[in-house]
Amino acid sequence: MNPIQIGLLGVGTVGGGTYTVLKRNREEIARRAGREIVIKMIADTNLERARSLADSGVIVTGDGHEVTKNPDIDIVVELIGGQTIAKELILEAIANGKHVVTANKALLANHGTEIFAAARAKGVIVAFEAAVAGGIPIIKALREGLTANRITWIAGIINGTSNFILSEMRDKGLPFDQVLAQAQKLGYAEADPTYDIEGIDAAHKITLMSAIAFGIPVQFSKVYVEGITKLTGEDIRYAEELGYRIKLLGITKRVEKGIELRVHPTLIPMKRLIANVEGVMNAIVVKGDAVGATLYYGAGAGSEPTASSVIADLVDITRLHTADPKHRVPPLSFQPDLLSDTPVIPMDEVETSYYLRIQVVDKPGVMAEITRIVAEQNISISALLQKEASDESDQVSVIMLTHLTVEKNINAAIARIEALPVVTGKVFRLRIEELNN
């Protein structure tokens, strides 16, 4: 059989890795796919970089449109990133009847509905394993491996940069800023780290997983997002003392009122396997009604791990190239005309439990005032610590863990606590997930 011919858009970190791995493992990949998978064209605005990578016989161009228009190309691999030219080229490739493989989580989380519809109309596949958790085949697990289940929830460490920062803060007792600088030096964080540390990257990924798990459209605008920039070493230590680790989690849950969809730093019990995932590694726990909890762990980023997922998609498409489009796996697992309109619940109505750190003047009656407010908001307390300030001030920190309550109740309680004259500054709030049912 003729080789499947690939056009590669973008040969940066992931594109370069894809080229290298396809070349190195060419024979073994062909034995699996049943056909050779060959890169025919490379497009990159950095022509020099593209030329230095390309072997003889590979066409190099600075113009992506030449790839999407080339009738010899079977699959277009988009590894440019961003939501402008990448979107244009993907839609053009689809319009020209080409399958598309992409790692572009931002694009799919925002414009997935439009892109999947275009692909469906043309009977081509859009595959995106590499868009979530790098080399971990989590999209495949959700979309194909766990199809028997009514998924209950997903909780994932899906941003390696922020997990590295939290691991180092805990391990070495260093403050956020210092660890971030170190992460940038090591290449684990970009010059502008906003997407990673503010939770936006994780939000893109949990949006995609939520759609696949629950059969709803991708709805990035509905994710509640909170990053790790306000966390202090103290919080990490207090959590530890109470038996918890703090991780930036992407969480999506099916509850009675709808779907929860949120990213925030979260206390999880130390004894859970996922609490022990350190450094730049990623891990996702998926809870299904039949299978129980399953966990998937691996490198969430990097050149070859992400290439591993890009190429897995290429092999999938090669294996199914000639299959009737109606019988392929739908991009979001559920048949596209059977997606559900279950609402994403506003954060105010989400029920969870909380960690509060309250800075107070150390005098009699303070605890009584705070606990009275909390009780009046119908919140019950599961643990309470009072911590001396390290300096010689008259201030102390009160650490409170609550049982389950609704976000708007805790917000009301926080507003009232902050209004107390003995409370100095803002109350710092984190959420707790037990991940046990």
Place this chain on the structure above:
Amino acid sequence: MNPIQIGLLGVGTVGGGTYTVLKRNREEIARRAGREIVIKMIADTNLERARSLADSGVIVTGDGHEVTKNPDIDIVVELIGGQTIAKELILEAIANGKHVVTANKALLANHGTEIFAAARAKGVIVAFEAAVAGGIPIIKALREGLTANRITWIAGIINGTSNFILSEMRDKGLPFDQVLAQAQKLGYAEADPTYDIEGIDAAHKITLMSAIAFGIPVQFSKVYVEGITKLTGEDIRYAEELGYRIKLLGITKRVEKGIELRVHPTLIPMKRLIANVEGVMNAIVVKGDAVGATLYYGAGAGSEPTASSVIADLVDITRLHTADPKHRVPPLSFQPDLLSDTPVIPMDEVETSYYLRIQVVDKPGVMAEITRIVAEQNISISALLQKEASDESDQVSVIMLTHLTVEKNINAAIARIEALPVVTGKVFRLRIEELNN
């Protein structure tokens, strides 16, 4: 579209779970599969059990052949187990042009080649996600998720019964026999626990994973198998002291001379994620050249977790029912005419590192004699402990960890050590895997 019609052979633990989950999640499964998946027939020698499960409209029979012969049945699900009637019915179903889903690891590890060839000749699918690690979609990960990679090694906790026993021995300091009895009482171990505690069940599973990872035929007869029955609480404590946990691992590795394929209790560094997998849970680490190490964790047995995998296969087949057989995923991932004849290496030639426990009479010069023998066999020592016996005897235990060496060298050293007059009884040997490269 018409529903896909299923014939269910065997409604014990997994068959019952399959029936229940398919019924409970029927609507959601159909939204994923694109068609309803309906159980049309049930066969079980225990007719009463089958009748009490079956809803109206489901045909119940005591004769499996009625299922494999029924022209209305699209997919036969074999959950009887064993290698006699199960094999006969699977081959009959294939001969009649039906797809087959099975959880029968013993059958496939021994007769997979014959069964896959028969299926290929008839253009039908044989799917077996449920045969390895219960609900964890590890077959799919290996066969489809990691196709970009040259797999380097797989190491898995793939027998929940033995992992439960080892966890309890460590946690509670109880001896093997007592924990086994408790496991039997809890339903985690069968009345005849041989397959679980002697490593045979794990050997079936690692045989299947090895074939998929390396593109070799299934070769159960080549697995080296050692169970957990000789382990003592002392070994578990000494390992702990040296920074290791003992787990029964199924291991398969690609090395220069061929493929390693083995099951034995193994010391692994405590800090590895897989060392922290406790109780009846399963976990598999897969190392690929591009992706690095990935880990898959979940329930490795039980009614609904295993049913989760059976039904995932049913959805896969439903989605691909009409696809051209040549373009489906091959059962062992590699195209069947492109399997390799890379040899499985005899255990004697396998290179690993070792834990030895040597019972000696406590007198001067003993250590010198032992270390001299070890040095003469070209084995280098990484740790050496001397442990007082708990009773008032004149005996002590010498615990030795070695660096990498070949199994035949360690065996030669053990034979010579056992021949020393100061050594009492047999040397107890375990293998160590660092799982770090």
